[in-house]
Amino acid sequence: MSIILTEMLFKLEKCVSSKDKKSSQISKSTIGWHLDHALKVINSVSEQAIDSNPETYKSNFSFMRVVLFKLGFFPRGKARAPKSVRPPETIVETEIHNQLQVARTHIKKLETLPENAYFNHPMFGMLNKKQTVRFLEIHTNHHLKIIRDILKS
Template sequence: MDARNEVLEAFDSLEFRRTQLEVRLNKMDDHLFFIPQGDGKWSINQVLAHLSNSEFGTLRYIQKKMLGIDSLKETSFGAQLRAKLLKLLLDSQIRFRMPKQLPEPSKEIGYDELKNQFAKNRMAIKELIETFPEEHLEKLIFRHPFAGRFSLYQTIVFLEDHYNHHIKQIDRIIEVVENRG
């Protein structure tokens, strides 16, 4: 498989996870999206806003780095190792603080608006992948705040791992808010 198709396959997997979650969330009562899991905790919509902000920020960062793409380093064994370690951490029960670079997720945005944001972000990410210069697919184009620099493929895989991490959080919120009644 060539490098671009590998990135597109990773994107398709990320997008599949979004559609699976939407099918579940579309069946929920609207008011449940705004109820936080507890004091100082996020609601479902805040988690979704965080994910949308993360994806939008990642997209903007990559677009900015593309302006100087020739000066970027190629992916390395270290980047592969960091990506695998980050995946293990996101798959674990460990909870993380949100990077300071990201805005606090809004408590006001509704689910339908968030779905539209995701759709726009995902269309832009797919377009980026399709137009990304083939000769630069191995460049370290994205810098994760804690894990360092990743190639485009590693970045898309990270976005899915991050998404999956927060799906577990959404599942916990749903359990709490539905039981509250």
């Protein structure tokens, strides 16, 4: 199991009680929005990798992926969340906890997948298992940093 992702899930879980907090200087969205979105991404990406056919994986080069993965962060405010991973209007605490449980299961499953299990990212192309885990780490950390900044404000 990815130790980094597991630790990140614990950090996300600690923030659930602050789900309604918001700071318009940091983000247009509440902490709950960031929690829900980060978990939807973990679960959606994991499901796609779990359901992928490793035999159809094709390695591809993405300059943007190489740069951002090397830097280990995504710049703020540069991308819009796809509709499929956008949170609902009302964030429900029990739903976040349910998503956390599902995410823990998915992370365990990711570890057992073949190396060429993949997730097809709209900007980065096909990401193999290692790249998929790296993407999830960077994406989740991106939202954890925003949450931390909201909590500090």
